[in-house]
Amino acid sequence: MRSTLRWIGLAVLAVAVAVWLFVGRGPTIAEGSALVLDLGGTYVEASTSPLVARLVGDAPRSLLGLYSEITKAERDDRIGTVLLRIRPLGVGWAKAQEIRDAILRLREGGRRTVAWLELERFGPNLEYYVASAADEVWMAPGSRNPLVGLAAEPLFLGGMFEKLGVDIEYERIGRFKTAVESYAEEKMSAPNREMTTALLDSIESQLLRGIAEGRGLEPEQVSEAIDAAPVSADEMQELGLVDGVAYFDELVDTLGDPPLVEAEEYALVDGSDVGHDPVATLAIVYGTGPVVTGRAGSTPAGGSVLASETVAEAIEDAAEDPEVRGILFRIDSPGGSALASDVVWHATQRARAKGKPVVASFSDMAASGGYYVAAGADHIVAQPATYTGSIGVFVLRPVVGGLLERLGIGVEPITRGAHADLLLSSRPLSPRTRARLRADVRGVYDLFVARVAEGRDLEPEAVDAVGRGRVFTGAQAREAGLVDSLGGLRASLRELKRAAGLDPEADVMLVAYPQPKPLVLQVRELLGLSVARAAREAVGLARLPEWLPDGLRGLERLESHTPLLVPPLIPRIR
Numbered sequence: 001m002r003s004t005l006r007w008i009g010l011a012v013l014a015v016a017v018a019v020w021l022f023v024g025r026g027p028t029i030a031e032g033s034a035l036v037l038d039l040g041g042t043y044v045e046a047s048t049s050p051l052v053a054r055l056v057g058d059a060p061r062s063l064l065g066l067y068s069e070i071t072k073a074e075r076d077d078r079i080g081t082v083l084l085r086i087r088p089l090g091v092g093w094a095k096a097q098e099i100r101d102a103i104l105r106l107r108e109g110g111r112r113t114v115a116w117l118e119l120e121r122f123g124p125n126l127e128y129y130v131a132s133a134a135d136e137v138w139m140a141p142g143s144r145n146p147l148v149g150l151a152a153e154p155l156f157l158g159g160m161f162e163k164l165g166v167d168i169e170y171e172r173i174g175r176f177k178t179a180v181e182s183y184a185e186e187k188m189s190a191p192n193r194e195m196t197t198a199l200l201d202s203i204e205s206q207l208l209r210g211i212a213e214g215r216g217l218e219p220e221q222v223s224e225a226i227d228a229a230p231v232s233a234d235e236m237q238e239l240g241l242v243d244g245v246a247y248f249d250e251l252v253d254t255l256g257d258p259p260l261v262e263a264e265e266y267a268l269v270d271g272s273d274v275g276h277d278p279v280a281t282l283a284i285v286y287g288t289g290p291v292v293t294g295r296a297g298s299t300p301a302g303g304s305v306l307a308s309e310t311v312a313e314a315i316e317d318a319a320e321d322p323e324v325r326g327i328l329f330r331i332d333s334p335g336g337s338a339l340a341s342d343v344v345w346h347a348t349q350r351a352r353a354k355g356k357p358v359v360a361s362f363s364d365m366a367a368s369g370g371y372y373v374a375a376g377a378d379h380i381v382a383q384p385a386t387y388t389g390s391i392g393v394f395v396l397r398p399v400v401g402g403l404l405e406r407l408g409i410g411v412e413p414i415t416r417g418a419h420a421d422l423l424l425s426s427r428p429l430s431p432r433t434r435a436r437l438r439a440d441v442r443g444v445y446d447l448f449v450a451r452v453a454e455g456r457d458l459e460p461e462a463v464d465a466v467g468r469g470r471v472f473t474g475a476q477a478r479e480a481g482l483v484d485s486l487g488g489l490r491a492s493l494r495e496l497k498r499a500a501g502l503d504p505e506a507d508v509m510l511v512a513y514p515q516p517k518p519l520v521l522q523v524r525e526l527l528g529l530s531v532a533r534a535a536r537e538a539v540g541l542a543r544l545p546e547w548l549p550d551g552l553r554g555l556e557r558l559e560s561h562t563p564l565l566v567p568p569l570i571p572r573i574r
Contacts, residue, residue, distance in 0.1 A: 026268045026269045026270055026273060027261075027265050027266070027268055027269065029076070029078040029079070029261060029266075029269065030078065030259045031078050031080075032078075032080040032258055032259070033078055033079055033080065033081075033258060033259045033260070033261045034079075034080065034081040034082070034083050034252070034255060034258040034259065034260050034261065035073050035079050035081070035082045035083065035261045035263070035266055036083045036085060036260055036261065036262050036263060037066075037069070037070070037082060037083070037084050037085065037263050038085045038087070038263060039066075039084055039085065039086045039087070039089065039099065039130065040085075040086065040087030040088060040089060041060070041061060041087075041088075041089070041090055042060040042061065042090035042091065043060065043061045043062070043063040043066060043089075043090075043091050043095055043099075044060040044061070044062065044063065044288070044304070044332075045062075045063055045064070045286050045288045045304075045330050045331075045332045045363050046060070046062050046064075046286060046288065046304065063091075063095060063098060063099075063363070064284070064330075064489070064510075066099065066102070067098070067102060067489050068271075069263065069266060069267060070082075070102040070103075070105070070106060071102075071105075072266070072269060072271060072274050072276075073106060073111065073266070074105055074106055074109040074111065075109070075274040075275055075276070076269070076273075076274045079111060079261070080111070080112060080258060081111065081112040081113070081114060081255060081258060082103075082106050082111050082112070082113050082114070083114050083116065083251075083252075083255070083260075084103065084113065084114065084115045084116065084131065084134060085116050085118065085248070086115055086116065086117050086118065086119075086127050086130060086131050087118050087119065087127075088119065088121070088124065088127065089126060089127050089130065091126070091364065092363075092364030092365065092385070092387075093126065093129075093203055093206070093364070093383075093385035094362065094363055094364045094365075094382070094383035094384075094385045094386040094387075094474065094488075095363060095364050096126050096129055096130050096385070097206075097383045097384060097385055097488065098363070098383065098488040098489065099130050100129065100130050100132075100133040100210065101133075101487070101488050101490070103115075103130070103133035103134055104133050105490070107133070107134070107135055112135055112136075113133070113134040113135045113136070114134055114135065114136045114137075114138065114251070114255065115130075115131035115132075115133075115134035115136065115137045115138065116138045116139070116140070116248060116251055117131055117137065117138070117139045117140065117143050117146065117242075118140045118143060118248075119140075119143045119144060119146060120142065120143065120144055121144060122144055122145075122148055122230065123146070123148045123149075123151070124144075124146040125146060125147060125148070125149075125150060125207060127146060128146035128147060128211070128241075129207055129210055129211060131146075132210060132211045132214035132215055133210075133214050134214070136243045136244075137215075137241070137242045137243055138242060138243060138244045138245065138246055138251050139233045139236065139242050139244075139245050140233075140245075140246075140247060140248070141233060141245055141246070141247065143233055144230065145229050145230040145231050145232070145233075145235075145236060147222075147225060147226045147229050147241070148226065148229045148230055149226050149227075149229070150200060150203060150204055150207070152196060152199075152200055154182070154188060154192070154196065155182060156181060156182055156185050156186050156187055156188070157182060157183050158181075158183065158184045158185040158186045159186040161183070161184075161398075164402075164403050164406075165400070165401075165402030165403035165404075165405065165406045166398055166399065166400050166402065166403050167398070167399040167401075167402065167428065168180070168183050168184035168396060168397070168398055168399070169396075169397040169398075169399055169428060169429060169434075170183075170184055170394055170395060170396050170397065171394065171395050171434075171437050171438050171441045172392065172393070172394035172395075172441070172469065173392055173393050173394070173441055173442055173444075173445035173468070173469070174391070174392030174393075174445070174467060174468035174469030174470070175191045175468055175469065176191050176192070176195050176390075176392065176468050176469035176470035176471070177390070177392035177393065177394050177468070177469025178191065178192040178195070178469065179394060179564075179566050180394050180396060183396060184396075195470055195471060198476070199387075199471065199472075199473060202384075202385075202473040202475055202476055203385055203473065206384050206385055206473075206475065208222045208223055211241075215240055215241060216240075217240060221239075221240075222241075225239045225241060233245045276507050277507050278507045278508050278509040279502070279503075279506045279507060279508065280325045280497075280500070280502055280506070280508050280509070281321075281323045281324055281325060281508065281509045281510075281511055282324065282325055282326050282327070282328060282493070282496055282497070282500070282508050282509070282510055282511070283318035283321070283324045283326070283327045283328065283510075283511055283512075283513050284327075284328045284330055284510050284511070284512050284513070285311060285314045285315050285318060285327060285328070285329050285330070285512075285513050286304075286311075286330050286332075286512070287306040287311055287329060287330065287331040287332070287333055287344065287370070287373055287374075288304040288305075288306060288330075288331075288332045288333060289303055289304035289305040289306050289332075289333060290305055290306065290333065290334060290335070290336040290566075291305075291306045291308070291333055291335055291336035291337050291340045291341050291344070291369040291370065291372075291373065291565070292305050292306070292307050292308070292336055292337055292340055293307070293308050293309070293337050293339055293340040293343070294307055294308065294309050294340075295307055295309040295310045296310065306331075306333050306336070306340075306344070306369075306370070306373070307340070308337070308339070308340035308341075308343040308344055309343070310514070311344050311347070311373075312343050312344050312346070312347035313347075313514070314513040314514045315327060315329070315344070315347040315348060315350075315351050315358075315513070316347055316350060316351065317513055317514065318351070318356070318513040319350065319351035319354045319356045320354070324356065324511070325356075325500040325501075325502065325508075326356055326357040326358070326359065326496045326497070326499055326500035327351055327356055327357070327358045327359070327496075327513075328359055328361055328492055328493065328496050328510070329348065329358055329359065329360045329361065329373075329374060329377060330361045330363065330489075330492075331360060331361065331362055331363065331366045331370055331373065331374055332362075332363035332364055332365060332366070332370075333365060333366060333367070333369065333370030333373070334365050334367055334368065334369075334370055334566060335367055335368030335369030335370045335371070335372070335390065335564070335565040335566045336368075336369045336564060336565065336566060337369065337564070337565070338369065338372075338393060338444045338447075338448070338563045338564065338565050340369070341369035341372040341373050341565055342372070342447070342451070344373040345372060345373055345375060345376050345451055348373070348374075348376045348377060349376050352376070352378065357378045357379075357496060357499035357500055358376075358377045358378055359377060359378060359379045359380075359381065359492055359495050359496040359499060360374035360377035360379070360380045360381070360492075361381050361488070361489060361492035362374070362380070362381065362382040362383065362386040362388060362474065362483070363383075363386065364385075364386065364387065365386065365387040365388075366382065366386060366387070366388055367387050367388060367389060367390040367471055367566075368389075368390040368391070368392065368393075368564075368565040368566050369564075369565035369566065371388060371389055371390065371391065371452075371482070372448055372451060372452075372565055375451045375452045375454075375455040375456065376451065376454065376455040377455065378499050379484050379485070379495045379496075379499065380482070380483040380484050380485075381483065381484065381485050381486070381487050381488075381491050381492040381495060382474030382477060382478070382483040382486060383474050383486065383487070383488055384473060384474045384475040384486050385473055385474060385475075386473065386474035386477075387471055387472075387473065388471070388472050388473065388474050388476075388477035388482060388483060389466070389467070389470060389471055389472045389477055389480070389482050390469055390470065390471045390565075390566075391448055391449065391452060391463065391464075391466070391467030391468070391469070391470075392445065392448075392467060392468055392469025392470075392565075393441055393444045393445045393448060393563050393564065393565055394441070394469075394563070394564055394566070395437065395440075395441055395563050395564065396564070397425075397429070398425060399425065399426070399427065399428055400425050400426060401425075401426040401427050404426060411426045413426055413427060418432070418433075419432075419433045419436050421433050422437065440563065441563050444563040444565075445467075446460075448467075448565065449463045449464055449467060452467070452482075456481060456482065458481060462481075466480040466481070466482065474486055493508070493510075
């Protein structure tokens with residue numbers, strides 16, 4: 001196996017070197033060309049080499065990479081049309097808004113934008129929402145109606161654990177810190193229902209308003225069209241939701257059969273060829289995945305983690321670099337360890353003390369510990385749909401004595417110390433230990449509130465009033481004072497340039513910290529992940545089912561007996 005991987009690695013490296021040597025200054029783009037961008041699959045907040053991403057077909061795509069390609073096309077007068085071929089997207093609503101904003105900028109820049117939907121499952125609301133930003137929306141003849149309304153389906157596992165003989169003890173601060181309910185209860189509490197309903201209402205409002213603006217309709221007309229679904233592609237056209245129904249080749253013919261430029265070819269166009277002239281360097285540090293202590297790059301399943309030592313060191317290295325004028329902290333995290341969150345928060349304060357402004361830019365989620373790490377930034381930017389806040393804390397403690405009894409397993413706990421029963425899993429906590437645990441959780445919450453109050457220039461009482469574990473959308477968080485402005489990468493960069501004393505419209509060089517690994521190491525790691533993924537699938541250990549809440553994913557490294565800054569298990573809204 002090792003020999004085989006070595007030869008594969010050498011072969012991939014040889015291809016990479018060949019591409020590097022022979023691409024020259026990039027392709028020749030004819031005037032009036034149509035750039036074809038395939039939008040589909042998963043987009044992540046990462047700095048993976050575009051070359052590696054193209055060489056390894058199943059690697060997730062970089063959202064920043066897509067942003068960069070669209071920005072080039074926005075400036076490239078040789079591109080007359082951008083043709084967006086949209087298939088199922090594995091992103092949240094905030095990333096969808098990031099892509100949508102980029103399409104709107106193409107329109108503003110004079111590019112004709114045409115979206116073509118190729119979808120066959122019910123309810124691709126998000127994909128249509130992205131497409132509605134284009135000048136024209138077309139559907140493949142066999143596509144299904146993309147608008148059937150939104151749905152969320154929270155899961156509650158308490159009844160299952162009860163049948164297994166497992167009790168779930170917990171302490172929490174904040175009535176909206178409902179993550180514990182997903183494990184300990186059988187149904188939704190009133191605060192949980194209030195919060196989930198508010199999130200669904202906010203996303204629906206953004207969906208209706210965005211589609212209405214894109215299609216020149218009223219939100220009420222879009223709502224009526226949703227209530228009439230499912231309808232055929234032809235009926236979608238009658239309702240004014242699409243401009244035509246055609247196969248891809250037929251659509252190209254309607255555009256006048258322009259020269260087509262595929263995304264892989266356009267990626268070889270250098271930014272300088274379209275006038276990109278950076279005047280300064282800014283750093284981008286990614287905080288992606290569950291917040292954990294120490295140094296790490298991924299979970300056992302291959303997902304990203306926000307490891308305290310790795311991220312804090314990246315922030316401090318960027319702050320020490322004399323060429324770096326400011327730091328963009330790009331966050332896509334559901335939270336996790338309270339200790340790790342505070343370590344990263346401290347790194348942002350050290351960077352600011354060295355004169356380097358820090359702007360936090362939120363992607364799909366910056367909740368609980370994911371919000372904590374950003375609380376001390378100079379400026380916070382979120383998309384209207386970003387899951388934000390969840391200022392609260394909880395601790396879970398499974399009690400498996402009943403399960404052991406059912407299995408015929410004897411256990412005889414022996415302890416030393418007044419509160420040593422915290423280390424046991426076979427019996428409930430004593431009242432005095434429970435009180436001690438409650439006080440510890442309260443202490444973590446009070447520190448969280450203090451960090452937010454300091455960073456947001458609020459009184460602790462005001463932070464507590466909007467905290468208590470509640471998750472907001474970015475739009476709601478803006479009203480609550482938890483974020484400064486709404487927008488995506490472009491808005492975040494404008495704020496950072498302004499804070500760094502630069503013209504907000506100036507071109508900058510964006511450098512990732514920590515620095516990307518050498519190409520050969522990236523290839524080796526990607527090959528290793530592919531082999532590991534294949535091995536897991538071979539023994540039935542593939543990824544968790546898609547229907548599970550996002551909050552259940554990537555939490556392998558989090559301890560159940562320690563205070564956690566994790567939001568409620570927010571169900572996926574589709």
